[in-house]
Amino acid sequence: MIRVVLIGAGNIAFHLAKAFRDxxxxxxxxxxxxxxxxDKYFDRNIPKTNNIxxxxxxxxxxxxxxxxxxxxFSKQLSFEEGLVLHTSGSKPLNSLKCSANKGVxxxxxxxxxxxxxxxxKIPICIETExxxxxxxxxxxxxxxxxxxxxxxxxxxxxxxxxxxxxxxxSNHMFKLANDICIENNFSFDILKPLIFETVKKLNDLxxxxxxxxxxxxxxIEVIKKQLQxxxxxxxxxxxLVTNSIKKTYNS
Amino acid sequence: MIRVVLIGAGNIAFHLAKAFRDxxxxxxxxxxxxxxxxDKYFDRNIPKTNNIxxxxxxxxxxxxxxxxxxxxFSKQLSFEEGLVLHTSGSKPLNSLKCSANKGVxxxxxxxxxxxxxxxxKIPICIETExxxxxxxxxxxxxxxxxxxxxxxxxxxxxxxxxxxxxxxxSNHMFKLANDICIENNFSFDILKPLIFETVKKLNDLxxxxxxxxxxxxxxIEVIKKQLQxxxxxxxxxxxLVTNSIKKTYNS
Numbered sequence: 001m002i003r004v005v006l007i008g009a010g011n012i013a014f015h016l017a018k019a020f021r022d023x024x025x026x027x028x029x030x031x032x033x034x035x036x037x038x039d040k041y042f043d044r045n046i047p048k049t050n051n052i053x054x055x056x057x058x059x060x061x062x063x064x065x066x067x068x069x070x071x072x073f074s075k076q077l078s079f080e081e082g083l084v085l086h087t088s089g090s091k092p093l094n095s096l097k098c099s100a101n102k103g104v105x106x107x108x109x110x111x112x113x114x115x116x117x118x119x120x121k122i123p124i125c126i127e128t129e130x131x132x133x134x135x136x137x138x139x140x141x142x143x144x145x146x147x148x149x150x151x152x153x154x155x156x157x158x159x160x161x162x163x164x165x166x167x168x169x170s171n172h173m174f175k176l177a178n179d180i181c182i183e184n185n186f187s188f189d190i191l192k193p194l195i196f197e198t199v200k201k202l203n204d205l206x207x208x209x210x211x212x213x214x215x216x217x218x219x220i221e222v223i224k225k226q227l228q229x230x231x232x233x234x235x236x237x238x239x240l241v242t243n244s245i246k247k248t249y250n251s
Numbered sequence: 252m253i254r255v256v257l258i259g260a261g262n263i264a265f266h267l268a269k270a271f272r273d274x275x276x277x278x279x280x281x282x283x284x285x286x287x288x289x290d291k292y293f294d295r296n297i298p299k300t301n302n303i304x305x306x307x308x309x310x311x312x313x314x315x316x317x318x319x320x321x322x323x324f325s326k327q328l329s330f331e332e333g334l335v336l337h338t339s340g341s342k343p344l345n346s347l348k349c350s351a352n353k354g355v356x357x358x359x360x361x362x363x364x365x366x367x368x369x370x371x372k373i374p375i376c377i378e379t380e381x382x383x384x385x386x387x388x389x390x391x392x393x394x395x396x397x398x399x400x401x402x403x404x405x406x407x408x409x410x411x412x413x414x415x416x417x418x419x420x421s422n423h424m425f426k427l428a429n430d431i432c433i434e435n436n437f438s439f440d441i442l443k444p445l446i447f448e449t450v451k452k453l454n455d456l457x458x459x460x461x462x463x464x465x466x467x468x469x470x471i472e473v474i475k476k477q478l479q480x481x482x483x484x485x486x487x488x489x490x491l492v493t494n495s496i497k498k499t500y501n502s
Binding site for chain 1: 262317318319341359360361362363365366368372373374398400402406408409410411412413414415416417418419420421422423424425426427428429431432434435437439441442443444445446447448449450451452453455456457458459460461462463464465466467468470472473476477480481484485487488489491492495496498499
């Protein structure tokens with residue numbers, strides 16, 4: 001059994017606690033959170049502390065807190081044994097400032113507490129400071145996922161940027177579409193079959209091949225007319241994304 | 252049986268021909284295309300003409316051609332009986348210039364020939380010039396879909412703009428993410444679980460609620476660092492979409 005202490009009480013910590021509960025390989029022996037804000041979401045049987053000096057001795061400590069707090073928090077970890085991990089896509093391994101060995105456990109997924117996830121398909125990107133620790137970290141990741149990748153800090157940083165476009169920015173396009181629905185009194189539901197098909201296509205086509213629409217066809221009349229009907233924020237985004245699609249297909 | 256003549260040989264015409272083949276209510280008696288470019292995709296049993304003066308007498312004529320060609324093409328239809336439809340989201344009903352009664356049959360979906368579709372969930376937006384024709388048009392739409400909506404030209408135009416954001420622009424975000432994968436030698440496959448989850452969330456959350464990421468958290472350090480690593484085109488889009496997300500959550 002891999003003995004794990006989990007630090008943090010946000011969306012990632014919540015989902016990791018859930019995922020580890022269902023494994024035989026991992027024993028989540030303690031969790032730490034500085035306050036009790038999200039305690040209700042966690043299994044009460046997991047011992048909880050808010051005192052950083054009362055952490056149990058474990059094989060692995062997972063720091064699942066805000067990216068910007070990782071360095072400051074990890075500086076306070078004075079023990080030398082065990083493997084300390086962070087879960088951030090954008091922070092390098094050396095943002096950890098503890099004396100113990102370091103590693104990264106980055107689950108490439110969007111986490112919301114309300115949403116159930118099938119953990120075994122989530123890509124988990126792992127990295128260790130010392131190759132000796134790789135077996136242990138790989139065992140931890142494999143206990144919840146069949147999709148484990150060894151990726152260094154530079155590559156992970158690029159991957160995180162790709163994820164920002166793939167998830168955050170595409171979701172914002174759905175948000176703007178939703179706004180147009182609200183402004184014109186129709187339900188966002190009417191767009192859902194289209195949205196589901198948009199990503200289902202990616203099973204068979206690359207996004208390059210899957211592209212359709214006025215910008216891809218360089219349909220200047222439609223583009224001009226649609227631009228006239230948008231507020232400034234949407235107009236700017238429409239213009240820039242349309243030009244980027246036009247450059248892709250018509251140059 | 253509703254007797255239908257189908258005009259055009261692009262993606263929409265291809266999928267409509269397939270969808271009608273499986274209905275009992277519709278008899279696709281003829282199709283028209285000016286050339287034989289896509290003939291191989293269509294059922295050979297459907298009589299085909301490339302002579303606009305040889306169209307069979309039908310209950311409904313569906314013009315599924317490029318948006319910009321609808322007016323010019325429809326001017327050439329000299330008959331007065333039957334209902335003439337176009338399938339465009341962005342063109343008003345009166346872009347049809349024929350003497351016969353007019354209507355619109357707009358399937359709100361992204362169509363590629365390579366991709367199989369489940370037609371009965373596709374929203375079909377219908378409109379007629381004369382209310383007398385609505386029953387016939389509704390029967391046609393209901394023969395392939397359970398998701399039929401009566402929507403006028405103004406509303407359809409707005410809906411089409413929403414669809415451009417929801418489909419075309421989100422797909423372009425996937426394309427840019429794919430580019431980053433290619434530039435850094437990792438497979439786009441690693442992003443697919445994230446992308447599928449991005450839209451699966453919309454079953455339970457609004458896009459507003461589903462948003463995560465550096466812009467939503469206003470994580471200025473990460474945003475700054477990611478911007479530095481992008482080429483000009485991606486940088487402009489990153490900047491604009493990030494600011495739009497920031498305005499949504501942090502104002």
